[in-house]
Amino acid sequence: MIYAVLSGFVLALLAPALYRLSARWSGVVFSVFPAILALYFLSHMEAVVGGEAVRVAWPWMPAMGLELSFNLDGLGLLFALAITVVGTLIITYAGSYLHGHPSLPRFYLFILMFMASMLGVVLSDNLIALFIFWELTSVTSYFLIGFEHDKDTARAAALQALLVTGTGGLALMAGVLLMGQIGGSFEISALAADNAALQGHRLYPLVLALVLAGAFTKSAQVPFHFWLPSAMEAPTPVSAYLHSATMVKAGVYLLARLSPVLGGSDIWLYVVTGFGAATMLASAYQALYQTDLKKILAYSTVSVLGTLTMLIGLGDKLAIKAAMVFLMAHVLYKAALFLVAGSIDHETGTRDIRNLGGLRKTMPIICAGAAVGALSMAGLPPFFGFVGKEALYEAVTHGNLPVTVIAVLTSMLLFAVAWLAGIRPFSGAETHTPKHAHDPPWTMWLGPVFLGCLSVLFGFMPVLPEKLLSAAASSVLAKEVHMHLALWHGFNALLVLSLVTFALGVLVYWQLETIKxxxxxxxxxxxxxxxxxxxxxxxxxxxSAVGQTRVLQNGYLRLYLATIMTVTAVLAWYTFLTYGDVTVVAMDWGDIGVHEWVVGLVALVGAIATVRAQTFLRAVMALGVVGYSVALIFVLYGAPDLAMTQFLIETLSLILFVFVFYYMPPFKRFSRRVVIVRHAVIGTAVGAFFTLLVLVATSVQWHPTISTYFSENSYLMGQGRNIVNVILVDFRGFDTLGEITVLAVAGIGVYSLIRLRLGKGRGS
Amino acid sequence: MNPFSALTPIVLLGLTPLVLMLVISFHRSHRLAVVISLVGMALPLALLAGTATSAAPPLAPLLIIDGYALFYIGLLSTATMVVVVLSYGFLERVPGNREEFYLLLTLATFGCAVLTASNHFISFFLGLEILSVSLYGLVAYLRTTRTALESGIKYLILAAASAAFLLFGMALIYADLGTMDFTAMTSVLAAKTREPSVLLLGGFGMVIIGAGFKLAVVPFHMWAPDVYQGAPTPVTAYLTTVSKGAMVALLLRYGQYGGLLDYDSVASVLAVIAVLSMFLGNLLALLQDNLKRLLAYSSIAHLGYLLVAVIAASREGSHAVTFYLVAYFITSLGIFGIITALSDERKEADEISDYRGLFWRRPWVSGALSLMLFSLAGIPLTAGFVGKFYVLTAGVLSDLWALVILLVVSSVIGLYYYLRIIITMYLSAPEDPSSPLSATRRFSLPEGLVLAGLTVLLIWFGIYPAPLLSAIQAAVGSLA
Structure with a gap:
């Protein structure tokens, strides 16, 4: 099974090369692959309906406890068959629909990759793997929606779809991680076996919210539903495949799959049912207002997705059964209707239902396919859609009244919508269309006709899919269920409800303009x-991006520095006032001698003069005063070597500055007064804090003063009576060497600057 | 084992710039300089395999050459080799002396190696300054262009200011703890009461400023866009990978020993920095038209994600940080490599509009670039996804729910601008043939090989990260 999923990726990468072998029949050639997969999955049918799940696992990231595990049970098989069977028809169809399109090879690449990812979603037992495949469907669908990349609307729609589903995807990722963390496993089967820990956890609502965000965005539930109609910019085969049969059902699939893990609680019941019910009614209503054939179908798809969500939210046996039947019915009729819409668009050049009519004469085969699809969608017997709607009614009438009302209203609206989309373009008088219509080649009617036949066949003989649907419902409910489907249940309340729906539906269609x-x-x-x-x-x-760029990133270095300083000052003062102990700063001011005060004052004056200087030279000079004062302080506190170095460095850098600044223009003042004041405040705040810290730090004495050590050891270890000599050449020999080197390097620098200057002078 | 033979990788890295300097003063040859730098970076790599297995004694007290340090040294020198290859093509197109570039580059990597192995504030500061001073020269290397000079000066002043903060912070921490040795700090801290002193907290704050500047996290990020844009593209690649990677490596080690993360107040400051970086970085990237600027902001956001894992601090966190860094290295080097390789004499390929319709002219290149961008966005099957996933896992394991959720939300914004670039590449090419860069420039063989290699690694680690993960676990395990 692992190969069944992953081979799609390999084939996808080879698709552009394979395409060159047979461009003309590429659609048919590529459709062989999903057909083989469909047969492969069918071969497992017997085992799966017998209650066995086929499971394989493959170590993937053992360091993180991840394995690639696939599990084929009833639910997985139902989806896998939908994906591969519809996939076969779609690819056949697309070969003709997009014939001659320069990007056709790319289309095969992405659609095959999408199919493989979608199979991965519905077969993965590991939540992480499921999430990865889930994101891959989003990404590939992005490329498929934006297939007509020259159209602005197509690009915008693709981006919108990816942003909405991508956002949900990231939420899902967080939800999955939380689930794995709380439940102790990433395997869905393990989580389902022990769901009490998860549901009893205090973070259960958060997990649920995150997972539902993922599922609702993917399955276009209100209020995230707007991306799906926009996504109709995609080529029709893509819409038929992704936006009705498979990808948008991934959210529904996830809900179904996780309902044994997360379902059953009150929040689940109210939230999932609520969103589903709101979606089914709101979008069925919106569908009425559309005139674009594909948009009508898109809104009705959203409505059906809402119905499925609502049923899964209800979560009892009848509801889950109904969900499975309804889902299968929808796959059969909606994909067919999309393909019909594509054919009409392809043959007539328009999808606007106001311009379409009387196509039954020019496109008889397509008309037949459309009629079956529409009648099944309207829920009329003897089509499978009727069976689905009966199951829905049976489930909701056991629920509560509001849901029943919503279900009846939705079915009523969908009845009218089905007529609008599937019957109206073919009835009435012929209209003038941009292209003269005729039936498309067999590759393009095969899909609707085949799916239509299944709708009829399953409608007459619901026993055929019964076992598969029972197995699917069993895996959602996590217990064995058997269902008995029939076209004719006898004359009962449900039938009355159906008849009422039809009557209302006819009324809506008849009085459409008034109602609108x-x-x-x-x-x-x-x-x-x-x-x-x-x-x-x-x-x-x-x-907000513009605003921040203007405020924070205006390119001025001074602002950058000011930001760092401000943050420092705020953080530092906050910390100090919270944790600081001001009493440590208490110090003996009387200890400070007059000469020390003088030196300190000189340094202060120098610093102020530096800031206020009008020319570069003056600023440098004033800075020099600060430097010399610091050196003097070193002298006063008994560090002559340090003072020596400082004097020399100050002198050299002063000379260097003078040489460099000789060429500089005088200062100009650009800053406004308020800016200067602001900077002064920030600078003072930072400086004051640093002073404070230094004062605190001086109260700490870790080691005995180093001079004691030198005086004790200079004769014993250094064999010299002159302590300063011993320090310079012995204890700190390397320091001295380093200082001499620095001086030498600085001297060379000064020398070369002077030479440079002289050389220039000679040159000019 | 002789402690000095353990030092061999660092000594070799330190020798490389010296050899280069000597060679340059006697014989100028661009090609020779490249070869020497490559060999200088490759030799320690070859030796790593031998030294990694033997438990090296700490070279008390400055450096510690353990598996962790060796892993990072290997990573950083490999990345430097990629930058060297990219620089060759880049420098061939610009006037002036080229050889000194490699001198500065290898010197910077030497500084980075010291950082990753440092176990002491002194070596920390020495390594950082060796790195910074080399970077000043590298950023402003094209000193005849205005933008390079501007960014050089900005980087110089801000880096100097932040280094001053850092130094002061170290002094404060020393004043409180009485030691500058990371290992010794652990025991001093263990003996202390949990009530932090203002000196220690102030010191931590200053160290965070110094480190935050190098990592370009909000609010110390402001240099990044200007410098990224103005610096030569290979230098930008270096800044975003090697320079930041070394700092992250140090921060992890220091966090492990120095008690940085044991205090709630420090952890919450880091958390605020992480959140601000994720959001501001992603928001500001939205509107950029210059690819290098955009990547600067995206890098700010990515470092924010990384900080989440740093805060997680558990062993899972250290693994996640390291894996994320590797993935980020591969991706960033790939993108900047493509920018460099597509540029020509007339124009640097750094405007997003330059990439319009690239797919139709260079399908392979734009395919690789799309994969890199997907990796930055954290889309599955790329190394970036596994990295992001790992970071989120680390966050979840440490109960950092709020940070995890905020990370997810800000990634959504990120998705938007990465996609914008991809969309641009698949548009049809503009009619005006003079506007875009000459897509005719063929990649040289080394460039092509390096870029193809990076792309393969990106996918390989995205699909099958197990070998890398176990290597990281072995290496980072030596940290604790």
């Missing part, structure tokens, strides 16, 4: 709201 006009007031709330927030958020980010 009357209820239009509610549209902005659901329609403009979330995507408006998204736009606002992006604008806010840009605005």
């Amino acid at each position: 006009r009357v209820t239009a007031f509610a549209l902005p709330a659901v329609h403009r709201g979330p995507s408006h927030w998204y736009a606002l958020w992006l604008r806010f980010l840009n605005w």
